[in-house]
Amino acid sequence: MGVMICTHASTCLNCFHSCLLSQVVGTATLLLCILPLNDKRNRPAPEALLPPIVAAVVLGIAMSMSSNCGGAINPARDLGPRLFTLTAGWGVEVFTCFDYFFWVPLVAPLVGAVLGSFFYQVFIQWHLPELEPENNSQTQLTESTDEEPLEEKEVFHIKVAAL
Secondary structure (H helix, E strand, O other): OOOOOOOOOOOOOOOHHHHHHHHHHHHHHHHHHHHHHOOHHHOOOOHHHHHHHHHHHHHHHHHHHOOOOOOOOOHHHHHHHHHHHHHHHHOOHHHHHHHHOOHHHHHHHHHHHHHHHHHHHHHOHHHOOOOOOOOOHHHHHHHHOOOOOOOHHHHHHHHHHHO
């Protein structure tokens, strides 16, 4: 048997429980760190900083939680290479090796994502203050006047001036 490019349990581990738990916790941590980034109620990060923040989170999770079974916190990270090696001629061995370990990196991230989203909803998002309704100056201007509606060019100038 040659080198496989998909995740599998470390040779010193013979217990699915620790691998399953590490994948669930890693994916839950990923969701707990990513969900607040775009939440408008939680002072979201600037758009330009989102990719480096997500990269740092994924790097931190990969460095800290992938020593025992590869850190497949995304099912596509494991399923893609397995399907490729299946079609490249390895046969079903890619799914039967390591005591049918293939299901752990497929199922555990899904469970972890649900748990991470649930924990974010319950422990963070439900406790954030409600958003204040934004006043749309264009709507107020057009509704408050009895004159003809503003042309698109004038509305654009009003929007730019409001900024």
